[in-house]
Amino acid sequence: MPARPRTRSAKTTLSLDAIVAATLALVDELGCEAVSMRRVSQAVQTGPASLYVYVPDRGALMALAHDLAVADVRLPTDADGDWRARLELLVDRAVTALAAHNDIATVGMTGTLPGPHILRITEELLRLLRTGGISDAACAWAADLIGQYIASSALEEAMWSRARRSQERVGGSPPEAAAEEEKAEEAFAARLDALYRSLPAERYPTIRALAPLLTGGDGATRAAWKIRVLIDGLLAPARSDAN
Amino acid sequence: MPARPRTRSAKTTLSLDAIVAATLALVDELGCEAVSMRRVSQAVQTGPASLYVYVPDRGALMALAHDLAVADVRLPTDADGDWRARLELLVDRAVTALAAHNDIATVGMTGTLPGPHILRITEELLRLLRTGGISDAACAWAADLIGQYIASSALEEAMWSRARRSQERVGGSPPEAAAEEEKAEEAFAARLDALYRSLPAERYPTIRALAPLLTGGDGATRAAWKIRVLIDGLLAPARSDAN
DNA sequence: ACCTGAACACCGTTCAAGT
DNA sequence: ACCTGAACACCGTTCAAGT
Numbered sequence: 001m002p003a004r005p006r007t008r009s010a011k012t013t014l015s016l017d018a019i020v021a022a023t024l025a026l027v028d029e030l031g032c033e034a035v036s037m038r039r040v041s042q043a044v045q046t047g048p049a050s051l052y053v054y055v056p057d058r059g060a061l062m063a064l065a066h067d068l069a070v071a072d073v074r075l076p077t078d079a080d081g082d083w084r085a086r087l088e089l090l091v092d093r094a095v096t097a098l099a100a101h102n103d104i105a106t107v108g109m110t111g112t113l114p115g116p117h118i119l120r121i122t123e124e125l126l127r128l129l130r131t132g133g134i135s136d137a138a139c140a141w142a143a144d145l146i147g148q149y150i151a152s153s154a155l156e157e158a159m160w161s162r163a164r165r166s167q168e169r170v171g172g173s174p175p176e177a178a179a180e181e182e183k184a185e186e187a188f189a190a191r192l193d194a195l196y197r198s199l200p201a202e203r204y205p206t207i208r209a210l211a212p213l214l215t216g217g218d219g220a221t222r223a224a225w226k227i228r229v230l231i232d233g234l235l236a237p238a239r240s241d242a243n
Numbered sequence: 244m245p246a247r248p249r250t251r252s253a254k255t256t257l258s259l260d261a262i263v264a265a266t267l268a269l270v271d272e273l274g275c276e277a278v279s280m281r282r283v284s285q286a287v288q289t290g291p292a293s294l295y296v297y298v299p300d301r302g303a304l305m306a307l308a309h310d311l312a313v314a315d316v317r318l319p320t321d322a323d324g325d326w327r328a329r330l331e332l333l334v335d336r337a338v339t340a341l342a343a344h345n346d347i348a349t350v351g352m353t354g355t356l357p358g359p360h361i362l363r364i365t366e367e368l369l370r371l372l373r374t375g376g377i378s379d380a381a382c383a384w385a386a387d388l389i390g391q392y393i394a395s396s397a398l399e400e401a402m403w404s405r406a407r408r409s410q411e412r413v414g415g416s417p418p419e420a421a422a423e424e425e426k427a428e429e430a431f432a433a434r435l436d437a438l439y440r441s442l443p444a445e446r447y448p449t450i451r452a453l454a455p456l457l458t459g460g461d462g463a464t465r466a467a468w469k470i471r472v473l474i475d476g477l478l479a480p481a482r483s484d485a486n
Numbered sequence: 487a488c489c490t491g492a493a494c495a496c497c498g499t500t501c502a503a504g505t
Numbered sequence: 506a507c508c509t510g511a512a513c514a515c516c517g518t519t520c521a522a523g524t
Contacts (some may be wrong), residue, residue: 014508037498048498049509058498106352109395111402111431112439119447126449140456145469148399152352152391159354188354195356204362206369213383226388233476257489280517291489291517301517 016054016064018044025067025099032062032103035076059112065116066107070097075124083131084231090128091150091227096122098154105154122147143232145209149230159188189215258439259297259307260479261287261362263322267308267344275305281474305408309350310358313340318367326374327474333371334470341397348397366391392473402431432458435464 022043026035037058041048048197073093077087098105113124125146129139196211207214244432263459265286269278272297280301284291298304321328341348357365372382439454 033491036496038499047509047511049511050507052499053508081435100475103353106349109352109398110346110349113434119442119450123447123450126453130449135454136453137460140453141460141465141468142472143457146397147471148395149391152395155352156387156391160328161344189399191356199362204366205361206373207366209380210369210383214386217384220386222387225384229385229473229476231476232479233472233474236475236479237470279515281515290490290492292492292519293488295487395508 012046014046014050014054019051019054020061020064020068023061024068024104027065027102028104032106032233035062037061050220059110062107062114063112063115065101066104066112067117069101069104070094070121071117073097073121075119075120083128087125087128087132088224088227090124091146092223093152095148095157095223098150099157101158103155103158105151105158108151109155121141126213129234132235146230149226153223153226159224160219257287257293257297262294262297263304263307263311266304267311267347269307270308270345270347272345275349278305280304284397302353305350306358308344309347310360312344312347313337313364314360315390316340316360316364316394327372330368330371330375330474331467331470333364334389335369335466337393338396338400339468341393342400344401346398346401348394348401351394352398354429372477375478381477389473391470396466396469403462412428 019040021219023035023040026039030039036047037051039062041051051061055064073090076089076093080086080089098108108118122143125143126139129142130136134142193211193215196207196214199207201208262283266278266283268284269286272281280291280294283304284294294304299306316333319332319336323329323332341351351361365386368386369382372385373379377385436454436458439450439457442450444451
């Protein structure tokens with residue numbers, strides 16, 4: 001391998017995988033809205049036009065990044081317990097995987113077709129529900145409901161602990177930036193809580209009464225409670241008769 | 244009132260209400276993504292800069308449009324039955340109201356603070372849950388869960404019957420445009436169904452087996468089934484002991 | 487005081503032209 | 506065949522300047 005002259009030294013070859021990985025990394029950093037074709041192209045060291053060789057448009061690229069986000073979700077095994085325990089574990093893993101990539105879950109709610117990794121999880125979801133003795137029609141609708149739950153929970157969790165704002169200008173010094181992040185981290189929950197507490201008690205008595213509970217509790221406990229409610233609902237006596 | 248000379252004849256006075264109404268109308272027509280400050284400003288016959296007198300940024304404007312979308316939701320009354328029937332009715336009305344405005348529900352999932360109309364619905368949701376004898380902590384988490392359900396169901400319903408694509412160029416003649424709309428109307432459900440049926444049966448046996456059920460059924464029946472599952476889950480025996 | 491023209495720093499996507 | 510410079514038609518937001 002002689003040193004052949006190149007336009008740029010050691011430039012990584014462009015590939016779909018590299019583009020999608022760069023896209024997901026930018027989503028982590030900046031959030032979906034701020035990820036542009038131009039920024040992605042910069043990250044992989046080309047011009048924006050080059051991306052269109054690999055991807056038809058921005059939506060398709062975001063869909064690929066979304067699918068990549070759940071690529072590492074492991075399916076529960078026999079060692080993880082009965083169908084219900086495994087279902088809860090699978091849902092939890094999917095939510096966690098999505099929530100780890102900022103607001104990538106929004107992509108799943110905007111009408112894109114599911115990618116291979118989403119399909120893998122869907123298949124297992126349906127299989128577990130069926131193992132649980134739930135009727136075929138109920139399985140189909142339950143998978144839909146649980147899918148909605150996964151996406152919206154991931155989004156909620158990501159929002160609750162979002163450390164980044166738009167932050168397009170990185171002019172601040174490190175300590176300043178860190179302080180700003182710290183502040184933004186609790187921003188949403190805190191602002192919501194402040195809003196609830198500031199409401200007139202005559203018009204919003206129940207919100208006021210429950211204000212401490214509405215924004216309280218840690219995410220994991222809430223999530224575990226919610227998925228249990230969902231499955232309890234599927235197993236409710238009335239449901240096994242006729243869905 | 245003598246005819247005083249004006250810059251433009253009969254120009255409507257600019258107001259926040261007019262701006263928000265125009266924004267929601269554009270969302271109906273084009274979808275959230277395609278609604279820009281510039282287009283809104285055109286619709287109210289000004290320049291983009293003028294909007295910033297009334298609204299701090301695009302996100303705040305979208306949040307106001309989102310709140311407006313549920314402004315007409317009527318709260319159920321005693322005549323509508325017991326707490327559970329009323330809760331189901333309230334949820335159904337909220338989903339229907341949101342789904343009637345294209346993908347406006349996305350705004351509610353992107354970390355904006357709830358507006359007055361959302362709060363009115365939240366208050367009633369919590370009140371009804373409490374009337375049902377559900378513990379305070381469970382009410383708080385249940386309202387959260389039901390809120391997620393409302394937003395994601397509205398989005399799903401809107402997608403299922405979306406008649407508009409980006410359609411930025413309206414060059415086609417009326418009959419052509421109508422045919423295109425007709426085609427797009429079923430596009431998502433049909434494409435999803437086609438995808439499921441094209442999957443290899445060895446790897447996705449359950450999806451393949453349930454394919455006809457996954458995309459079938461009308462929206463209303465599905466929605467009614469889902470909210471019943473949710474409430475059944477809240478009322479499951481285990482739940483009343485300790486939330 | 488209220489409004490806005492013009493500008494700044496961006497977008498997604500296309501296509502003719504290059505290698 | 507694969508890639509891309511340059512252009513087109515847009516963006517959100519700001520601010521100095523007007524009335």
